[in-house]
Amino acid sequence: DIGNALASVASPGVSRAALERLDTQVADAHERIERGMDDHEHGYEALNLPQRTDPDEIRTAVEPVADADTLITVGIGGSALGAATITNALADQSDTEAVYLDNVDPEWVSSQLDRLDLENTAINVVSRSGTTAETLANFLVVRDEFESAGVDWTERTIVTTGDAGPLRDLSDRHDLPSLKVPDGVPGRFSALSAVGMVAAEVCGHDLEALLEGAAAEAETLSGSLFECPAYAYGATTYALDQRGAGINAMVPYAESLETAAEWFAQLWAESLGKDDLGQTPVRALGVTDQHSQLQLYRAGPRDKLVTFVSPGETADRAIPETDVEDLAYLGDSTLGELLEAEFDATEASLAAAGRPNVRLELERVDEYELGGLLYGLEAACVLAGELYAVNTFEQPAVEWAKKATRGLLGGGEFEEAEAVAEKTSLR
Numbered sequence: 001d002i003g004n005a006l007a008s009v010a011s012p013g014v015s016r017a018a019l020e021r022l023d024t025q026v027a028d029a030h031e032r033i034e035r036g037m038d039d040h041e042h043g044y045e046a047l048n049l050p051q052r053t054d055p056d057e058i059r060t061a062v063e064p065v066a067d068a069d070t071l072i073t074v075g076i077g078g079s080a081l082g083a084a085t086i087t088n089a090l091a092d093q094s095d096t097e098a099v100y101l102d103n104v105d106p107e108w109v110s111s112q113l114d115r116l117d118l119e120n121t122a123i124n125v126v127s128r129s130g131t132t133a134e135t136l137a138n139f140l141v142v143r144d145e146f147e148s149a150g151v152d153w154t155e156r157t158i159v160t161t162g163d164a165g166p167l168r169d170l171s172d173r174h175d176l177p178s179l180k181v182p183d184g185v186p187g188r189f190s191a192l193s194a195v196g197m198v199a200a201e202v203c204g205h206d207l208e209a210l211l212e213g214a215a216a217e218a219e220t221l222s223g224s225l226f227e228c229p230a231y232a233y234g235a236t237t238y239a240l241d242q243r244g245a246g247i248n249a250m251v252p253y254a255e256s257l258e259t260a261a262e263w264f265a266q267l268w269a270e271s272l273g274k275d276d277l278g279q280t281p282v283r284a285l286g287v288t289d290q291h292s293q294l295q296l297y298r299a300g301p302r303d304k305l306v307t308f309v310s311p312g313e314t315a316d317r318a319i320p321e322t323d324v325e326d327l328a329y330l331g332d333s334t335l336g337e338l339l340e341a342e343f344d345a346t347e348a349s350l351a352a353a354g355r356p357n358v359r360l361e362l363e364r365v366d367e368y369e370l371g372g373l374l375y376g377l378e379a380a381c382v383l384a385g386e387l388y389a390v391n392t393f394e395q396p397a398v399e400w401a402k403k404a405t406r407g408l409l410g411g412g413e414f415e416e417a418e419a420v421a422e423k424t425s426l427r
């Protein structure tokens, strides 16, 4: 719902006439996107995943670890956040705990490993390139922990990586069950491939429903933003950014969707942050951040768009009655009603202050809706990338830092590492 982002109610806002003019560019962009999908071009290929991903292949590969009580996914960025979005959103429907080791903060890594019963834990190591230092280092640490505990890690590990590289070599050497990151699919667009779905399968989620939800969203892609919710979002965010809303705060109203905001932040930042362009994504959580960030969103600089995510139907819990007169109104309500009232009040309060906001609505938090959300936001991002005319699917700044890190640790000769050494010597 982009009604609260229109110029008639918000500043900055975009007028209906401006959106109609922008629609010509959306039609051209859509042609370009369709061509890219048909030709299986790098990046655009991600939008073919609902048809391309084979759940049976994933199920067969994870068979040896399907009984795990805990699954440690070792991966970072696009190799972790898609899986984490799905399993964290659906955590209350799974008996398997999903743990994500992305950071290499030593205290945190040790504390995670110390608390796990490794006999009943499986490892899901994911790296498209197979060279990312954080992932490979954490994997070596986890492997060592299994060995020290006398647990055969080769029986408990599944690998998802590209055709070649150190992780592929390691996987071949130990004959580990493995899956391939599909060609043409950048990390942050890979949630609907084995990259995101191995963890979902081990946690017992419905892979077909995830893909069906994504496929239904794919069906809506068309040459007009007025007919396609994903393009409406991508075009509106672009138009608002052009008019000064350089910050996009995503605010899901469900704890289960907090990781979705984290995933979105990566998608938006790493895909669109190029050539001095791109909106800055911010993560917030309803209702919690009503008591911290909302003041700024309603009364601070007019440089923000707020993207609300409504979770739809959720389980509810009654608020117990009390004989304190001033609290009686709470006893007549449920926590769900309170949350909904807070959502409505916050949305209305921003609209009343003329602050642009958009609402993404799920029917409920399940596999089908999550598949649609992930696919829709990816399509929105690809469309926005076309409008900005940036290369949505590359990430040179990320690669720069990866090379510098390797070089600094003696993992090869990289000019990026020399640049860092030069800078640090000036301190």
Ligand code: PA5
Residues within 6 Å of the ligand: 076, 077, 078, 079, 126, 127, 128, 129, 130, 131, 132, 135, 186, 187, 188, 189, 270, 395, 398
């Ligand atoms: O989206 C991206 O390309 C990045 O966030 C990568 O996913 C991240 O850097 C991890 O890379 P890799 O999967 O090669 O280990």
